[in-house]
Structures are given as C-alpha cells and as structure tokens.
Amino acid sequence: MREHFADRLAAALTRAGSPVCVGLDPVIDRIAPALGLSAEEAAGSAEVAADAIWHFNQRIVEAVQPYCAVVKPQSAFYEQWGPAGVEALRRTIEFCREAGLICLLDAKRNDIASTAGAYALAYLGDGPLSTDALTVNPYLGRDGIEPFLSEARKRGKGIFALVKTSNPSSVEIQNQILQDGTLVYEHVGDLVAQWGADGIGERGYSDVGAVVGATFPRELAALRERMPSTWFLIPGYGSQGGTAQDVVAAFDERGLGAVVNSSRGIIYAWDSGSPATDFAGAAAQAAREMRDSIVAAIEARHQ
Amino acid sequence: MREHFADRLAAALTRAGSPVCVGLDPVIDRIAPALGLSAEEAAGSAEVAADAIWHFNQRIVEAVQPYCAVVKPQSAFYEQWGPAGVEALRRTIEFCREAGLICLLDAKRNDIASTAGAYALAYLGDGPLSTDALTVNPYLGRDGIEPFLSEARKRGKGIFALVKTSNPSSVEIQNQILQDGTLVYEHVGDLVAQWGADGIGERGYSDVGAVVGATFPRELAALRERMPSTWFLIPGYGSQGGTAQDVVAAFDERGLGAVVNSSRGIIYAWDSGSPATDFAGAAAQAAREMRDSIVAAIEARHQ
Numbered sequence: 001m002r003e004h005f006a007d008r009l010a011a012a013l014t015r016a017g018s019p020v021c022v023g024l025d026p027v028i029d030r031i032a033p034a035l036g037l038s039a040e041e042a043a044g045s046a047e048v049a050a051d052a053i054w055h056f057n058q059r060i061v062e063a064v065q066p067y068c069a070v071v072k073p074q075s076a077f078y079e080q081w082g083p084a085g086v087e088a089l090r091r092t093i094e095f096c097r098e099a100g101l102i103c104l105l106d107a108k109r110n111d112i113a114s115t116a117g118a119y120a121l122a123y124l125g126d127g128p129l130s131t132d133a134l135t136v137n138p139y140l141g142r143d144g145i146e147p148f149l150s151e152a153r154k155r156g157k158g159i160f161a162l163v164k165t166s167n168p169s170s171v172e173i174q175n176q177i178l179q180d181g182t183l184v185y186e187h188v189g190d191l192v193a194q195w196g197a198d199g200i201g202e203r204g205y206s207d208v209g210a211v212v213g214a215t216f217p218r219e220l221a222a223l224r225e226r227m228p229s230t231w232f233l234i235p236g237y238g239s240q241g242g243t244a245q246d247v248v249a250a251f252d253e254r255g256l257g258a259v260v261n262s263s264r265g266i267i268y269a270w271d272s273g274s275p276a277t278d279f280a281g282a283a284a285q286a287a288r289e290m291r292d293s294i295v296a297a298i299e300a301r302h303q
Numbered sequence: 304m305r306e307h308f309a310d311r312l313a314a315a316l317t318r319a320g321s322p323v324c325v326g327l328d329p330v331i332d333r334i335a336p337a338l339g340l341s342a343e344e345a346a347g348s349a350e351v352a353a354d355a356i357w358h359f360n361q362r363i364v365e366a367v368q369p370y371c372a373v374v375k376p377q378s379a380f381y382e383q384w385g386p387a388g389v390e391a392l393r394r395t396i397e398f399c400r401e402a403g404l405i406c407l408l409d410a411k412r413n414d415i416a417s418t419a420g421a422y423a424l425a426y427l428g429d430g431p432l433s434t435d436a437l438t439v440n441p442y443l444g445r446d447g448i449e450p451f452l453s454e455a456r457k458r459g460k461g462i463f464a465l466v467k468t469s470n471p472s473s474v475e476i477q478n479q480i481l482q483d484g485t486l487v488y489e490h491v492g493d494l495v496a497q498w499g500a501d502g503i504g505e506r507g508y509s510d511v512g513a514v515v516g517a518t519f520p521r522e523l524a525a526l527r528e529r530m531p532s533t534w535f536l537i538p539g540y541g542s543q544g545g546t547a548q549d550v551v552a553a554f555d556e557r558g559l560g561a562v563v564n565s566s567r568g569i570i571y572a573w574d575s576g577s578p579a580t581d582f583a584g585a586a587a588q589a590a591r592e593m594r595d596s597i598v599a600a601i602e603a604r605h606q
Contacts, residue, residue: 173442
C-alpha cells in the first residue's frame with residue numbers, strides 16, 4: 001500500500017528539519033548571467049532557453065537539497081518556451097524526484113469532468129510530467145477538485161487548493177463578505193477542509209492542502225485555527241515581503257502543517273552581492289538562512 | 304495598428320454567419336476508432352498519441368471550418384501527453400490560425416506578477432504556443448488579470464475570465480450571497496466588466512470576455528444585462544445539456560456578443576450512428592446543425 005501523501009510530507013519535513021520549499025521559477029534574463037551567457041544568447045531559441053533552464057535547475061537543486069525536502073517548479077516559466085520548455089520541466093521533475101525531494105508542481109490547474117481528469121493524468125498520473133502534488137484553483141467547486149483528488153489518492157499524491165493568495169488584489173474576490181459574515185476565502189477554506197476530510201493520514205493531516213500567502217499573517221493564523229488538519233503551502237516569503245514571524249502561526253504545536261516557499265529569494269540570491277558564478281552557493285546559503293530563521297521562530301514561540 | 308480583438312471576433316462571426324466554436328478536446332480512446340486504431344495502439348506512447356491527436360484535429364478543423372469562425376483547443380488533453388502533446392497543441396494552434404480561424408486556448412491559467420507574465424508570453428506573446436485568446440481564472444483578482452491583459456493588448460488579442468461555470472457544483476463558491484445581496488459570480492462579472500472597461504473596441508465590445516455556462520440560462524440572461532459590452536464564451540452546449548433556447552439570451556440585439564462552444568457533440572458526432580471512418584463528415588454535419596439551431600433561435604426571438 002502506498003504511503004499517504006500527507007504522512008510522506010510530514011516525514012520528509014521532519015527528516016530534513018526544514019519547512020523550506022525552494023521555488024524553481026527560472027526567468028531566462030536572470031539565469032543567463034549565472035550560466036555565463038548574455039540574456040540574448042540564453043533566449044536565442046526556445047531550445048537554448050530550455051536547455052539553460054535545465055542546467056540552472058540541476059545546479060540549484062543539488063545546492064539547496066541539504067536545507068529542504070520540497071521543491072516547487074512554477075509551470076509558467078517552462079510553458080513560456082513551448083514544447084522545449086515543457087521538456088525542461090519534465091526533466092526537472094524527474095531529477096528532483098530521483099533526488100528524493102518531494103516535488104509540488106505549481107500550475108494552478110482548474111477544470112471539470114474529463115478535462116480535469118486529463119490534467120490529473122498529466123500531473124498526478126504516471127505520464128511524463130507526473131509529480132508528487134499539484135496546485136489547483138477552487139473557483140469551480142467540488143466538480144473541479146474530485147478528478148484531481150481521485151487520481152492523487154490512487155497514487156499517494158496530493159493537491160493544494162488556493163485559499164488566500166499573497167497578492168494585494170486577492171481581496172477583490174477572496175475578502176468579500178458573505179451574508180453570514182464569513183469571508184469568501186474562509187468559506188473556500190471550509191470547502192477545502194471538507195474536500196480533504198475523507199483523506200486524513202495517520203498523522204492527522206489531509207491530502208488536500210491549502211495555498212495561503214505569507215503576506216497576510218492575520219488571515220494565516222485564523223485559517224490555521226479553522227483548518228487544523230490541512231497542510232498549508234505558503235508563498236510570499238522573502239521577495240514578496242513575508243518574514244519568519246509572519247509565517248510562524250501557520251505551524252501547529254508539532255511544528256508541522258506548513259511548507260514555506262521562496263523562489264526568487266533563493267534561486268537569485270547571488271543578485272544581492274555574490275558573483276554570478278557562485279549562484280549555487282548563494283542559493284544554498286539563502287536556503288539555509290531561511291530554514292534557520294523559520295525554525296528559530298517556531299522554537300521561540302514554544303518557549 | 305492592430306485590429307482590436309473584440310472587433311476582429313465580431314467581424315469573423317458576422318462573416319461566418321455562425322456563433323459556433325468547435326472545441327478540440329481530443330480524448331485518445333475516443334479518437335482511436337476514427338483513425339482506424341485500437342485504443343491501445345493510439346495510446347502506445349506519448350508520441351504516438353500526440354501524432355494521432357494532430358491528425359484527428361486537422362481533419363476535424365478542415366471539416367467544420369465552413370460552419371464556424373472560432374475553435375477552442377482544451378489544453379488539458381494535450382498536456383496529458385507531456386512535451387509531445389504540447390507539440391501537438393502547438394501544431395494545432397498554428398494550423399487553425401493559418402486557416403484563418405480565431406483560436407481560443409482553453410487553459411484557465413491564473414497567477415500573479417512575473418508568473419502571470421510568463422503565462423501571458425507563452426500564450427499571448429509571440430512564442431511557439433501563441434494564440435488569439437486565452438481563458439483565465441479570476442480568483443486572484445486584478446493582479447492575476449493585468450499581466451495577461453497587458454500582453455494581449457500589445458497584440459490585438461483577448462482573454463476570457465471564468466464568471467459562472469457550467470458544472471453543478473459551481474454554486475459552491477460562485478452562487479454564495481454577499482452581504483449586499485450580490486452573488487459571487489455577479490460580483491466577479493462586475494469585476495470582469497471593469498477590467499475590460501478601458502479596452503472597448505469600435506463595435507462596443509471589450510477585449511476581456513467572460514466564460515458563462517449554457518447550463519444556467521437564467522444566470523446567463525441576467526449576466527447579459529449586467530455586462531452589455533462583454534463577449535461571452537459559452538461552454539455546456541450539447542453534451543452538457545445546453546440547447547439553442549438556453550443560449551439565445553446571451554446574444555444582444557445585433558445577434559452578437561456570444562460564442563457558443565461544443566466539443567464532444569461535434570468532434571465525436573459519429574458516435575451517434577455514423578461509421579467511425581466518416582468522423583469528419585459527421586462533425587461537419589453536427590457543426591452545421593448547431594449553427595442553424597442557434598441562428599434560428601436568435602431570429603425567432605427578433606420576430
């Protein structure tokens with residue numbers, strides 16, 4: 001029998017002693033100098049760009065692996081380069097999983113019925129882009145979740161549904177107030193908890209996680225109370241302004257329940273002073289510092 | 304200067320005398336018999352499946368082109384086959400656009416900032432997967448729309464944001480009632496109209512369209528009144544139960560303002576009795592009948 005996704009995630013974070021997730025968001029202009037290329041050279045063709053991305057990712061993953069158990073490729077930066085970019089994504093996912101990392105694909109997919117089923121097969125099945133978990137958008141309701149969940153549960157995988165996103169205008173829909181006083185994102189959080197209620201693993205967490213931004217610490221704390229069995233995937237740390245203090249409320253009394261992502265703050269860490277050729281070393285240092293800051297903030301809370 | 308997307312769409316539908324959009328949703332088990340293959344043969348490898356999809360699509364597009372101006376590949380069915388499937392999508396988009404059809408890519412993408420910008424470059428820029436318009440999910444608010452819109456407007460392209468989807472559980476979020484009595488989907492409709500307000504073309508329509516399902520005709524009529532300048536992309540016709548009578552309220556007094564999609568009802572029309580080898584003829588007939596039904600319903604309303 002396959003291990004439950006939520007148990008596997010808990011075990012991996014415990015083993016690594018780190019809730020850090022490294023976001024693999026390769027922007028070609030920014031990775032070019034690290035590879036000794038001009039931006040024009042690196043973007044010379046889709047194939048050249050895709051190859052640059054693949055080489056950059058390998059070096060980053062090898063460098064940060066001591067400090068994290070989870071990585072999150074952002075599909076957009078691969079799709080941008082068409083079929084060649086998707087091949088770089090395929091190789092990246094395969095490389096990360098073979099290295100023993102848990103790979104969350106951030107693709108925010110959403111659809112219904114057989115279409116959602118096709119996305120589920122694409123990313124949670126056993127096809128070329130198969131990964132450990134996928135982010136999804138909940139706007140379509142349960143019909144847009146079940147096909148993903150059904151495929152995920154066959155294979156010990158998971159999904160993370162957007163609840164409260166890290167961007168300022170997330171309030172336009174997510175913070176609207178419903179008739180009974182509930183905010184839309186709270187209502188969505190309740191739905192996400194329901195969708196996951198029949199998929200709770202041995203450690204008490206469900207295989208339906210929630211994406212909750214680090215940039216709204218008050219909402220993060222309230223959602224933690226509201227969704228005690230839900231893994232949170234937390235974007236917005238670092239470059240978007242979230243700090244260790246902002247995310248500490250996402251962790252439960254076991255120091256688990258949350259994965260905190262940083263992309264630009266880690267993979268482009270060399271931009272703040274290191275030589276570009278040491279991009280991997282700078283990424284490793286940034287990942288270690290992020291791990292240390294969050295772990296210290298969690299421990300301080302328990303003292 | 305590039306023609307405005309909404310004007311281009313209006314001109315194309317007027318010229319074709321048809322509001323029909325043919326959805327290119329190739330499910331390998333269902334297209335295999337049309338190509339004289341067993342399902343096992345057609346799904347033998349990602350490359351074989353992608354090749355089958357590409358051959359099937361060419362025949363379908365050639366057959367239905369006399370009866371429609373718009374096609375809508377559904378990205379999931381291509382992504383399912385990894386890089387090879389995305390290559391089949393690239394060829395399909397290119398083939399449709401070279402044939403003079405308007406190609407809407409149904410991918411329901413959504414993200415913020417540079418990530419949304421990467422998706423926008425992927426599908427609305429000038430890269431390998433560049434198409435005429437893209438469906439997007441509005442849950443993240445304006446931050447999740449502007450990067451798409453900015454790229455679209457540079458190039459005379461458009462976006463269609465989900466407002467009220469065709470599936471039963473769309474009510475779980477979309478039909479929640481806000482404090483002032485507005486439903487969530489009405490609020491989203493108002494936002495979509497606002498996002499498009501500074502992108503109105505010469506014919507009075509905006510370059511930010513709305514996806515509104517055929518399966519909720521009352522909501523469709525109410526949204527038409529609420530969003531008079533917005534193009535509607537209407538899924539749910541045919542296989543999902545929507546009829547010509549259900550969608551007629553989406554058309555304005557000029558008989559414009561809506562594109563009605565059918566996927567399975569057209570591309571698998573042979574399934575209801577024709578020999579599989581005549582799949583293209585059956586698709587053409589189904590597209591013609593759909594056009595005739597909707598045009599007749601629009602005309603009947605004006606008498």
